[in-house]
Structures are given as C-alpha cells and as structure tokens.
Amino acid sequence: MARESSVDHPADLPASRSSDEGTRRPRLARWMVSGLRHYLGDTPVRLDLWGALIDEPREGPALVSVRIRSPRVALQLAYNPWLHFGEAYMRGDLDVEGDLLALLTGIYRAAISRSVGRPVVERASTGLTRNTMPRSRANVHHHYDLGNDFYRLWLDRDLVYTCAYFPTSEAPLEEAQEAKLEYVCRKLRLEPGEHVVEAGCGWGALALYMARRHRVKVTAFNISTEQIAYARARARAEGLDRQVEFVEADYRMIDGRYDAFVSIGMLEHVGLARFAALGDVIARVLDPVTGRGLLHFIGRDRPGALNPWIRRRIFPGAYPPTLSEVFTRVFEPHGFSVSDVENLRRHYALTLGQWRARYERAADTVRAMFDEAFTRAWRLYLAGSEAAFLTGSLQLFQVVFTPRGSDRLPWTRADVYRGMHVGGAVPALVGLPDPAGGRYP
C-alpha cells in the first residue's frame, strides 16, 4: 500500500487539533468518513482509509468493502467523486471487495434522493458538444474499434451491443437479443419488399435480421470501420449482400427515400447540438405517406450530462437526452407525430448484468489483450451502467413516430405482443396485418 507521507489539513480543521503523526492521519480519515458516507448512501459498506481507519457500516454486516489507498485519493474523491471514483478505481488506488453492483446502486440511489425536489440543473454544456463528422468518427473509433475479438468475449453471438428485450426475465441473452430485433420490426410493422434505412448499425445484426426474417431491403450506415467490415462479411456469408447494403458513412450523409428509419443506440452519441441535423435527415429521407421511424436510445428523466468519468474513459462526446430534448429538437421542427414510447430501462439493467457476468469470466483474457487498468475500467463501466439503469438514473427509450400527415399509426399495439410470452424464441411475424382496424388507409 502506497503511504502518503505528508497531507495538508483541510482548511477548516483547526491546526491545534493536529498532534503527532500517529493520530493526525486517523483524524483526517474520520473527517472524511461522513462525506464519503453521504455519497455512498445506505448500502452497508466497510470503509478502509489507507489503513489508518476502518469504519464499519452502522447497521448489519458489510456487503462490500471499499479501500482508499491514500489521503490524496480521498481528497480527490471529495473534490469530484463522479470523476475520481472511476479514475482511482482504474489505477487501483481505490479498491472494492464484495458486491460492486450494490455499492454503485447505493451511490446512484443516494444521488437520486438528493435530487428530488431540486430544480432542474441547466442544460449541461457537455450536451452541446459539437460532434462534427471528424469528431464523431474519433468518438466512435475510441469505443467501437477496440477490436471485434474483445466484444466477442462478452456480447451475444450476434454482437448486439444495445439493450435486449427479455419477454421473461429468465430468457437467455441470445434469445433476448433476438426478441429485441423482432420487437423493433414489429413496432415498425415492416412489410416484405419495403426499404429500411438504419443509422448506426453496429455489427449489422438488426439489418441482417430485418432482411432475413422480414424480407425487406436495408441500407445501413455506420462510421466504425471494424464494425462495417464485419457486417459486410456476414452479409456475404449469409447471401444477403444484395438485400442489405452497409455504407461506411456518417448519418448526415444518408440520402434516398425509405419506408422506415431505424436507429438503435446512436442518438446518445449525436449530441444536442446535432439533433436538428438528425431531424432534417429523417424528414428528407422518410417517405411522407408510408414512412415511420423508431429511435432507441439511452435517455434521462431530466436534463443532465453523462457521468464525467464515463465521458472521459468510455464514451467521449456522448449525451443521454430527455424525451423533450428529442421531441423539441428532432421531431417538432418537422411535426413528426409520436405513436409510441416505451421505457425499457429494467431490460437494460438485465442485459448489462448478463454482459458483466460474461465479461468477468473473460477478465483474464481482457487483461492479456489490454492491461489491468483497462480491465478495471470496463468492469466499472458495466457495473456502473447496470446500477444507473436499475435505479432509474438512466432510462432506455424506444420511440416510434410517423411523419406529419402520414397515417401509419397502428390501430392498437396488441398485435405486437402475439406469441411474445409462449417461452422460447419469439416468432417473426412477417407483414403484420392490422387485426383490429383493417389495413392502413
């Protein structure tokens, strides 16, 4: 353990209270404990402050133990916990034994309790990051070009790197990801022969599924070189390369005319400053009569920046918007009409839990591919995201919409749920009729 040899007293502790070296450090530690407890919430946590002080939880046995290796780390935490918790954890200057998820869930719950009744914070300037095309490419490269081999270690077989849909909470991840793909197709009411455009297609799982199971034509855009290469190879291998075109280009380059627009997990990387541009793209390419769209994205209940550590280490340029930020900036300028909004945050918590379990089983391989700090950073990112969705600090929204004046609003949603709970794989319903109200006019 690295010991700090000299640490200044915080200014508001009278110097007279310091005495010899032996009691000085415990006093600093004791002073810090209450601040840390405020931040950690109600989870029973044992605190070990650089060996100078062990503080047991007030009630019950500790679920988790946090060891802070030096007073300097404690001071950094006091200064900006949301950044320095992750920084210290990555370096190993803060260590956690026991239930990491319980620890993080407690932290998020405490933050939510503190926020109730407080006025909405000003729209964070980070939300306005100007994600120009080169900046977007750099952001995406930072995260999505870590190597397909890395993601294969802990994603499902189709490499679907977004929230799954679990018809029951016991469904295996592979089934839940396929159910999500089918769920999106059903919400879009795809009909064979239609032409769909996808913005931000990842490794192509949805594009290929739509083509294979719903017999539509797909044009899919992505700026991650590694992902596009993988998706193209898969399309060729499946003989779907005449039905699905993968285009390595920014969403702002989308052109043509489509029956459906779909984007899964891209909006949170767009940034508020480019929402109007996205709306313009959708209005330009979506058929005004037959068109409908679906946006699936990580969001918030009130405006707020993404966790600063996640932004620094994991997702540069990302911003999880509120529904009203999306509606006022993307939808209202064109009068897009909201058909359906669903909040799937509990599904994202479960998805992340399954990813994290696989990730932990592959941790040695990750360490060999990268290093210890990377391995710890991604553990924290996965557990922290799970905690954020569990507690409602983050939301996962699926929004279905139609262009102004279109009449592709389904009669009811009942048809979407046909066969959804029979257990096992969810059947693909191709060319959904509108059982309740007849075909669309």
Added chain:
Amino acid sequence: MARESSVDHPADLPASRSSDEGTRRPRLARWMVSGLRHYLGDTPVRLDLWGALIDEPREGPALVSVRIRSPRVALQLAYNPWLHFGEAYMRGDLDVEGDLLALLTGIYRAAISRSVGRPVVERASTGLTRNTMPRSRANVHHHYDLGNDFYRLWLDRDLVYTCAYFPTSEAPLEEAQEAKLEYVCRKLRLEPGEHVVEAGCGWGALALYMARRHRVKVTAFNISTEQIAYARARARAEGLDRQVEFVEADYRMIDGRYDAFVSIGMLEHVGLARFAALGDVIARVLDPVTGRGLLHFIGRDRPGALNPWIRRRIFPGAYPPTLSEVFTRVFEPHGFSVSDVENLRRHYALTLGQWRARYERAADTVRAMFDEAFTRAWRLYLAGSEAAFLTGSLQLFQVVFTPRGSDRLPWTRADVYRGMHVGGAVPALVGLPDPAGGRYP
C-alpha cells in the same frame, strides 16, 4: 337569401375593372374562389357564392356543397377562416350540404400540408391563459354544465365524455368506453385495496369502474356541479359511496397520499401557465415508492393554439399541449419518469364519429332544448374534432409515469393485452401479476 347591396372592392382590384352591378359581384366572387379553394384543399367541393357564382370542383363530382350567403361572410372568411367559418356556420350564413366531415377533413389536410417544413410557430399566448380557480370554474361551467340530459342524448350509457378504446374498430361505443376504462386500469396496474386519486372525473364512470371492478378506494375531484351531483347519486345507488368519494373542488386542492394519480381529459383545460402547479400537486400527493400516474389528454405534434372558434364557442381556456410541453413543465421539475406513451388519435376519431351519429339522430331534441345556432355549433364541433383527429391535426396521448426513484415500471406491456381481442367485452384483470418479471421489487 340576404343580399348585400354594397360591398367595397378589395384594395388591390383596380376600380376600372368594376362595371355595372350585374358583373361586379361575380368578379368579387371569382376573386375569392381561389383563396377559398386554397383553404379547402383537395376535397371536391361545389362553391356557391351568394348565388352570384357557382364554382364546381376541378375534378370529379362534388362530395359536398358550401353556400356562402353574402360577400361580407366571404370577406370575414378571408380575414380569419379558422374563426369565421364556425361563426358563419352557426348563424346559417354559411351552409354545407353533403359530407360535412369530408369538407372539414380536406381543410385540415390542406393546413397540415402547408405547415410541413415551416418553422414551429411561437408558443401561442393562448396556451398561457391564466386559468385561475374562478376562471377554471367558469370555463368548466360553460361546457360541462349544459345539463346531463343534453349529454345523455349522444354519449354512451355511462356518460364517458373522452376518447374510447376500440379493441376492434367494429366494437360498439358502450363496449369501447368500458374497454377504455379497463385499459386505463391495466396500464396503471391497479391492485385491490390501493387508493387512487382522479383529477377531473366527469360523471364518475372511471372512478366507479375502478372501485367496482378493481376494488380500489377512489377520491375523485371535479369542479362541475352538475357532474359531481350525478356521480354522487350513482355511487349511492350502486352502494359504492363508501369506496368512492366525489369532491367538488379544483385539482389544486388535492391533498393526501395516493398509490395512483389518474386524469382523463383534464390536462387540455389546465393551460400551460398552470402545468407547473399540476406537477407540484402530483409530486405532493403521489406515493414516492408505490406511486404511478396516467395522464390522458388531447395534444399536438408541435405547439399551437386550439382552433379559435372552438375556444370561443365550445372550450374557453383550453390548450392542447405537445408531449414536450407536458414533460418539461409537469414532469422534469420533479424528475417523473415516463413509462409509456400511446397515441390513440384514431380511436378518438372513431369515438367522435359515433357520438356525431347519435347527435344527429337527436338533433331535433337538441334544437328544442337550445336553439338552431347551438345545434349547428355542436354539429360543427363534433365533425371538426373528428376531422382533426382523423388527419393528425390533433393527437390523443395516454402517458404513464412514475415518481423519481420509484420502481413501479412494469417489466413488459404484454399483460395489458391479455384477452383484449377475444371480442365482446374486455374482462377486468384485477391485481395484475407481473407474469414476465415477478412482482415489483
């Protein structure tokens, strides 16, 4: 027919083009036809301008014939068609023969086409009408205290005066209204013994249904004296008066602590200026742990005032908000979390169609109760509203939400649709289990 003896030329018509009395009026009429056609859209309409000019539709036989009785009415229409169409129609200075709905649908479609691509109009000042408690009471009295006998002529047997839910488009109105009540209960996942507060309860149909079929306790607020008296009598007659309390008071007076907050068709009467007050009420009375809420309201895809004639004659003080106006002003200050949004505008068009058919059958009775102008005004209001929902000029949103930090977000929505399509009455599912994900944590 009342003939206007002297009408000034519009300023931009050179005086030299006027000649004798015989040709002057047709010239004015011809000048007006193109403006009227622009406003009327593509519906094949025959125009009869005070007998001076009959203008047949360019294509196909006329579906509907509009007779404008004088140049003065035509000039008023040119000045403010959205107000004076209704005013002239009420007085009989503008008459419609044939398909009134087709005429109004064409007008709304043309307005929507013109608006595509145009910037959003500034938030209409009318949205900010300060509906103080006395003002709200006057507004409500204007409409809802017209006499229960009047509404009994054309509403369903339970006097449900909001959008129904038609599991199939062939369902009779009585079934569809009961299905709506059940649908709302399912979306709220009511459990026996819970306490629900309803803001704006109409004649009490939902409050009584919740108590009777879902065995909850209900406290229901309304400021319409006639409606409250009716609802109380019905509760006594059904022996539900110990389970349901009807309170004649403004929503701002709601106090206590409830498991669920529900409001059907009240938000559009609140006005933007009071949305924050409504949010404060909900935050104050909804249980932060077990609570959830449902708002059902007429809304818009982009900000815009209600039709000025409807505001003058039918619904003073009303404003149909966009989702983002609701989210930023009612939800975000308290961090309420959106679980589910559904757009039911096609159901409202169908509901209005059924009301209108009943209304027309009772038109002679209405005329005897009121007068010809009233009878015509309500005909136009019902047909105009149907056209607005058909075309997407108005939306009908159901929004389900939970307080910040609550975990009453259902696992999936599949359970809501159980038994919804078997035909006939929709069964009441009492104390819905969460079949997919276990009980709420």
